[in-house]
Amino acid sequence: MNTRATIKIFQYLVMGVVAIIMFFPILWIITSSFKPLIEFNSYPPSLFPSHLYFENYTQLFLQSKIFIYLRNTLILIVGNTLGTLLSSSIVAYPLARMEFKGRDFIFGIILATMMVPTFVTIVPQYLLFREFGWLDTFLPLIVPAFFAYPYNVFLFRQFYKTIPKELDEAAKIDGCNSWQIFWRIIVPLSRPIFITIGVLSSIFWWNEFFTPLIFIDSENLKPLSVGSYSFSRTMFIIRWDLLMAMSTIMIIPPMILYLFTRRYIMEGVKTTGIK
Amino acid sequence: MMFKKNTGSKLLQREQRLAYLLLLPTFLVLIVVALYPLGLVFVTSFTDRTFASPREPNYVGFNNYAQLLSMTIRELPPLIDEETGLQAVDQKTGEPLYERPLRVLPREPRRYREVSQFSFFGKRYVLGASDPDFIKAVWDTLVFTVISVLLETILGLGIALVVNSPFKGRGVMRAAMLVPWAVITVVSARMWQWMLAPTRVGVINVILQGLGLGDGNIAFLSQPEWQLPALIMVDVWKTTPFMALLLLAGLQLIPNELYEAARVDGAGSFRQFISITMPLLRPTMAVALVFRTLDALRVFDLFQVMLAQSRYSMASYNYYQLIGNRAMGQASAIGVIIFIFIFIFAVAYIRLLGVKTD
Numbered sequence: 001m002n003t004r005a006t007i008k009i010f011q012y013l014v015m016g017v018v019a020i021i022m023f024f025p026i027l028w029i030i031t032s033s034f035k036p037l038i039e040f041n042s043y044p045p046s047l048f049p050s051h052l053y054f055e056n057y058t059q060l061f062l063q064s065k066i067f068i069y070l071r072n073t074l075i076l077i078v079g080n081t082l083g084t085l086l087s088s089s090i091v092a093y094p095l096a097r098m099e100f101k102g103r104d105f106i107f108g109i110i111l112a113t114m115m116v117p118t119f120v121t122i123v124p125q126y127l128l129f130r131e132f133g134w135l136d137t138f139l140p141l142i143v144p145a146f147f148a149y150p151y152n153v154f155l156f157r158q159f160y161k162t163i164p165k166e167l168d169e170a171a172k173i174d175g176c177n178s179w180q181i182f183w184r185i186i187v188p189l190s191r192p193i194f195i196t197i198g199v200l201s202s203i204f205w206w207n208e209f210f211t212p213l214i215f216i217d218s219e220n221l222k223p224l225s226v227g228s229y230s231f232s233r234t235m236f237i238i239r240w241d242l243l244m245a246m247s248t249i250m251i252i253p254p255m256i257l258y259l260f261t262r263r264y265i266m267e268g269v270k271t272t273g274i275k
Numbered sequence: 276m277m278f279k280k281n282t283g284s285k286l287l288q289r290e291q292r293l294a295y296l297l298l299l300p301t302f303l304v305l306i307v308v309a310l311y312p313l314g315l316v317f318v319t320s321f322t323d324r325t326f327a328s329p330r331e332p333n334y335v336g337f338n339n340y341a342q343l344l345s346m347t348i349r350e351l352p353p354l355i356d357e358e359t360g361l362q363a364v365d366q367k368t369g370e371p372l373y374e375r376p377l378r379v380l381p382r383e384p385r386r387y388r389e390v391s392q393f394s395f396f397g398k399r400y401v402l403g404a405s406d407p408d409f410i411k412a413v414w415d416t417l418v419f420t421v422i423s424v425l426l427e428t429i430l431g432l433g434i435a436l437v438v439n440s441p442f443k444g445r446g447v448m449r450a451a452m453l454v455p456w457a458v459i460t461v462v463s464a465r466m467w468q469w470m471l472a473p474t475r476v477g478v479i480n481v482i483l484q485g486l487g488l489g490d491g492n493i494a495f496l497s498q499p500e501w502q503l504p505a506l507i508m509v510d511v512w513k514t515t516p517f518m519a520l521l522l523l524a525g526l527q528l529i530p531n532e533l534y535e536a537a538r539v540d541g542a543g544s545f546r547q548f549i550s551i552t553m554p555l556l557r558p559t560m561a562v563a564l565v566f567r568t569l570d571a572l573r574v575f576d577l578f579q580v581m582l583a584q585s586r587y588s589m590a591s592y593n594y595y596q597l598i599g600n601r602a603m604g605q606a607s608a609i610g611v612i613i614f615i616f617i618f619i620f621a622v623a624y625i626r627l628l629g630v631k632t633d
């Protein structure tokens with residue numbers, strides 16, 4: 001009983017420390033975004049502003065193209081997430097379920113390409129997309145998603161493998177062909193992995209910095225990640241007040257998305273690559 | 276019987292054709308975004324091609340690789356004070372003086388510059404490289420990867436174990452646990468840059484000073500000895516939650532009966548951890564380690580945003596060579612080297628931990 005109580009206390013202690021370390025920086029940003037610049041330098045610093053001050057936000061909206069950046073990010077998220085869900089889910093199906101020559105070899109190639117970092121292949125991609133006339137458009141950022149990303153194919157395949165094969169057999173006896181098995185049995189049972197990949201892809205594209213930095217030049221096509229970076233670089237003096245307001249705006253959507261879909265993410269993670 | 280077999284093989288053929296048809300789009304994308312670019316990178320790495328220039332590239336053999344990887348170690352002779360005949364000593368610090376590395380390092384066929392100095396059996400040596408920035412970038416990336424992944428795994432495992440055992444507020448904690456991971460890297464880099472600022476603006480300095488540590492003016496991001504620890508801290512802060520999530524999922528897959536049986540046999544919590552949790556968590560941990568290591572090896576935005584090109588990771592050095600110097604041949608050689616590094620790590624992990632793809 002005594003050791004149990006000690007363990008309990010220890011648990012709460014650990015959780016408390018972890019929680020403070022994790023959340024302090026975020027809290028600090030959010031409260032700071034409501035401080036006037038002058039309070040940023042006050043000493044000793046206080047966590048909360050002396051009064052709620054919204055000027056940072058109005059200034060941010062006036063001085064930066066934040067709404068345009070936000071729109072662009074949303075376009076990238078929707079395009080990529082739709083594309084990858086549609087294509088990867090289909091491509092993974094034969095890899096998980098069908099018998100054909102060279103299947104393991106093909107799967108091996110797909111696994112190997114997962115290891116190739118983007119920045120290694122970015123130059124040839126750049127040149128190729130220039131040939132296509134796609135530079136400074138969303139096309140190089142969205143179109144590849146419609147042809148299935150290896151990583152997501154891998155996750156879908158792992159999930160499909162956990163669905164009992166007997167269901168396929170039964171459907172075959174009832175006269176379903178491969179397509180019908182896919183649409184009527186596999187897809188409805190795969191809801192968790194669809195949601196997991198949807199959320200991961202959304203957070204990834206909310207985050208993605210490198211490829212838009214390379215392919216996008218016009219201010220009006222930049223997503224939030226690149227936009228906020230270039231916005232902070234155009235300042236003569238770093239305006240921490242505006243940056244913190246911008247950061248607050250960028251922190252909140254993924255947090256909400258994550259909180260609502262947490263159960264599905266756990267489910268998806270449990271049944272896929274992490275077996 | 277004959278008839279049945281026939282339709283079976285026909286069906287099989289149809290299925291094969293459908294499979295290839297469904298795989299076709301992935302093949303296209305693999306060729307366009309992976310295989311063709313990799314091939315081209317490989318070929319370009321043997322030329323002196325410049326980015327966005329009409330000049331015809333020349334074949335230069337292994338020149339780019341030699342330029343990037345050439346290293347040498349030379350002994351630094353002690354500086355002799357002419358009056359005393361003994362080794363000269365710095366007037367202020369009292370440290371013995373040695374010859375300047377620049378005079379010792381070779382200049383032909385390529386010029387070497389200093390990477391670092393070290394002492395060995397009472398003698399002073401200098402490590403020189405023809406591209407010291409690249410050698411430093413490789414070293415920094417490796418140090419960053421090993422330490423941050425190690426810390427993330429240990430802390431993530433601790434958090435996962437605590438969150439997996441029942442206690443009040445567990446649900447909230449599990450939900451809130453991932454919040455730092457959802458903060459985008461550019462924002463978290465900026466925010467830490469601000470909190471780590473060397474003056475009163477930086478809250479970390481204020482807190483440390485309040486605890487009696489430091490003078491309140493530690494320039495975490497511009498003092499070389501603090502740069503890597505600061506970046507590792509930011510990465511650990513951001514990525515530990517993700518690691519904890521993966522490991523928590525792994526923990527939940529371990530059947531409870533095993534623990535019950537162990538308890539009946541009289542095994543304590545520590546024994547249960549060693550004999551049940553660790554071995555059964557190994558596959559999960561292997562996959563998590565592979566993903567995180569490959570991710571850490573290609574770190575770009577943390578270095579790019581927080582250090583503003585005062586110091587590079589492999590990826591940001593590649594970007595600098597390409598965009599800053601337009602040295603496309605050189606950048607391609609860097610790409611090939613990074614790819615080899617990642618490949619070695621991946622194979623080593625798969626061998627060591629026995630990752631199964633099925």
